Amino acid sequence: xxxxxxxxxxxxxxxxxxxxxxxxxxxxxxxxxxxxxxxxxxxxxxxxxxxxxxxxxxxxxxxxxxxxxxxxxxxxxxxxxxxxxxxxxxxxxxxxxxxxxxxxxxxxxxxxxxxxxxxxxxxxxxxxxxxxxxxxxxxxxxxxxxxxxxxxxxxxxxxxxxxxxxxxxxxxxxxxxxxxxxxxxxxxxxxxxxxxxxxxxxxxxxxxxxxxxxxxxxxxxxxxxxxxxxxxxxxxxxxxxxxxxxxxxxxxxxxxxxxxxxxxxxxxxxxxxxxxxxxxxxxxxxxxxxxx
Amino acid sequence: xxxxxxxxxxxxxxxxxxxxxxxxxxxxxxxxxxxxxxxxxxxxxxxxxxxxxxxxxxxxxxxxxxxxxxxxxxxxxxxxxxxxxxxxxxxxxxxxxxxxxxxxxxxxxxxxxxxxxxxxxxxxxxxxxxxxxxxxxxxxxxxxxxxxxxxxxxxxxxxxxxxxxxxxxxxxxxxxxxxxxxxxxxxxxxxxxxxxxxxxxxxxxxxxxxxxxxxxxxxxxxxxxxxxxxxxxxxxxxxxxxxxxxxxxxxxxxxxxxxxxxxxxxxxxxxxxxxxxxxxxxxxxxxxxxxxxxxxxxxxxxxxxxxxxxxxxxxxxxxxxxxx
Numbered sequence: 001x002x003x004x005x006x007x008x009x010x011x012x013x014x015x016x017x018x019x020x021x022x023x024x025x026x027x028x029x030x031x032x033x034x035x036x037x038x039x040x041x042x043x044x045x046x047x048x049x050x051x052x053x054x055x056x057x058x059x060x061x062x063x064x065x066x067x068x069x070x071x072x073x074x075x076x077x078x079x080x081x082x083x084x085x086x087x088x089x090x091x092x093x094x095x096x097x098x099x100x101x102x103x104x105x106x107x108x109x110x111x112x113x114x115x116x117x118x119x120x121x122x123x124x125x126x127x128x129x130x131x132x133x134x135x136x137x138x139x140x141x142x143x144x145x146x147x148x149x150x151x152x153x154x155x156x157x158x159x160x161x162x163x164x165x166x167x168x169x170x171x172x173x174x175x176x177x178x179x180x181x182x183x184x185x186x187x188x189x190x191x192x193x194x195x196x197x198x199x200x201x202x203x204x205x206x207x208x209x210x211x212x213x214x215x216x217x218x219x220x221x222x223x224x225x226x227x228x229x230x231x232x233x234x235x236x237x238x239x240x241x242x243x244x245x246x247x248x249x250x251x252x253x254x255x256x257x258x259x260x261x262x263x264x265x266x267x268x269x270x271x272x273x274x275x276x277x278x279x280x281x282x283x284x285x286x287x288x289x290x291x292x
Numbered sequence: 293x294x295x296x297x298x299x300x301x302x303x304x305x306x307x308x309x310x311x312x313x314x315x316x317x318x319x320x321x322x323x324x325x326x327x328x329x330x331x332x333x334x335x336x337x338x339x340x341x342x343x344x345x346x347x348x349x350x351x352x353x354x355x356x357x358x359x360x361x362x363x364x365x366x367x368x369x370x371x372x373x374x375x376x377x378x379x380x381x382x383x384x385x386x387x388x389x390x391x392x393x394x395x396x397x398x399x400x401x402x403x404x405x406x407x408x409x410x411x412x413x414x415x416x417x418x419x420x421x422x423x424x425x426x427x428x429x430x431x432x433x434x435x436x437x438x439x440x441x442x443x444x445x446x447x448x449x450x451x452x453x454x455x456x457x458x459x460x461x462x463x464x465x466x467x468x469x470x471x472x473x474x475x476x477x478x479x480x481x482x483x484x485x486x487x488x489x490x491x492x493x494x495x496x497x498x499x500x501x502x503x504x505x506x507x508x509x510x511x512x513x514x515x516x517x518x519x520x521x522x523x524x525x526x527x528x529x530x531x532x533x534x535x536x537x538x539x540x541x542x543x544x545x546x547x548x549x550x551x552x553x554x555x556x557x558x559x560x561x562x563x564x565x566x567x568x569x570x571x572x573x574x575x576x577x578x579x580x581x582x583x584x585x586x587x588x589x590x591x592x593x594x595x596x597x598x599x600x601x602x603x604x605x606x607x608x609x610x611x612x613x614x615x616x
Contacts, residue, residue: 131307138555246436
């Protein structure tokens with residue numbers, strides 16, 4: 001099932017895929033937003049005017065100030081206002097983004113490793129996949145966190161448990177296709193060990209659809225983590241993710257102080273949309289069915 | 293058909309069995325229940341007595357069988373916080389959640405079907421493209437943040453609708469219902485819309501895809517050639533044929549809507565079972581948490597089973613496939 005464009009670009013598949021990927025404006029927007037957010041998260045300590053978790057740097061007198069006001073010390077302008085404890089929201093969002101992105105990417109990578117290996121090995125694992133995918137994710141998350149307790153480590157564990165099934169299913173489907181290819185027979189004929197065939201020959205050929213899954217799973221993980229943190233089951237108060245920032249601002253919203261919840265939410269939304277744009281474009285480029 | 297039915301029922305039972313095993317291990321393996329029940333100054337003798345009374349000195353499989361036995365009688369332990377049977381507590385709160393979930397499903401159909409129909413019939417129009425984009429947003433927006441925006445707009449800024457609680461309720465068959473009073477509806481509206489957001493997107497996509505699929509088929513073209521009015525073709529020929537898959541998917545979604553009500557109930561302080569489980573997780577009220585999970589999973593499995601069977605009976609194509 002080799003399509004014409006795929007054959008034409010067989011020599012340097014990666015660079016031409018990249019070029020095709022960048023042809024759509026949505027890809028540019030998504031990538032641009034994503035880069036911006038990643039830079040903000042990685043360099044949060046350098047960019048943020050204040051360390052929001054350093055109690056000495058926070059002034060309670062500055063609590064719940066509107067966006068654009070200047071701190072009582074006169075040294076910081078609160079671009080997005082402050083929250084109930086007088087934290088600069090812009091700084092808190094950057095640090096929160098760090099937590100959210102780390103959890104999202106971390107769990108997606110871990111789930112990917114487990115899922116891909118499981119999917120390639122197959123057998124009984126697929127029944128477990130069916131079971132996991134048939135139950136609502138929030139139920140499994142509640143069960144896990146009720147058993148394990150709250151905390152960011154347990155949230156990551158829960159997310160991994162929820163996500164690996166998607167990789168496993170895709171990896172398995174792809175591996176079943178690859179198994180019928182000539183190179184697989186050739187590798188078998190050479191008497192290579194199974195683990196080597198799987199990891200060095202089959203896996204690289206399975207990667208494109210798995211990349212798409214990975215992108216979408218990062219977005220899913222970030223959303224779910226935010227939801228769990230919002231419900232008070234995720235990130236601890238000392239290390240708030242975007243979800244907890246939104247939750248913290250919730251009580252003030254009823255009195256009209258919208259910014260404490262609104263801006264972290266907007267950041268979360270931007271991150272999710274950016275990742276989805278990139279993921280969708282990846283799918284269009286990498287999915288052989290979409291090429292036709 | 294019978295073989296399929298038995299297989300499907302066995303599969304449902306297997307899921308419930310797996311869940312009960314996890315719940316049991318969660319209750320007994322993670323932390324000793326005796327430690328939670330005993331006063332801090334209890335003696336070693338008190339402890340041994342309690343362990344014997346709870347049957348904790350028996351082998352694990354025997355404990356599990358006991359657990360299943362009492363679970364089948366509807367006994368899943370007493371709440372540490374409220375000191376009433378956990379199942380009673382859940383069943384008291386469940387109607388509020390069901391009311392919310394059903395309202396959300398109805399909204400999903402009322403809003404989603406017309407929009408999806410329009411987008412499917414006139415795919416080139418600007419409004420259709422907006423509907424499409426909107427449905428993508430509906431999938432990716434975090435529910436809880438949309439809930440906050442709804443409160444911000446309609447409760448805080450405009451002051452039109454209340455932000456929390458159930459409002460006035462009417463007692464029917466011993467259960468309180470909000471949807472029977474105007475005040476109750478005002479309370480129900482925002483949470484139901486919030487919960488329905490994801491389903492609306494789903495219904496739009498399904499309806500649109502269904503219309504696109506049915507539109508070029510012969511019987512639709514024939515109806516058009518006969519000179520039937522457009523409205524009649526849409527309702528009698530197109531809509532009728534996409535209804536079965538639509539209803540099936542919605543039925544399957546009902547279970548997850550009940551589960552995801554946790555988030556909405558927490559935002560709008562809706563006193564349903566989802567709010568209860570969050571409070572119980574925070575209060576370490578383990579019997580209630582476990583009872584909730586077991587009840588909701590069972591409900592979920594039963595709903596899916598019923599929908600699956602109904603689908604087989606409703607769609608002649610699937611029915612024939614199954615009998616051959």
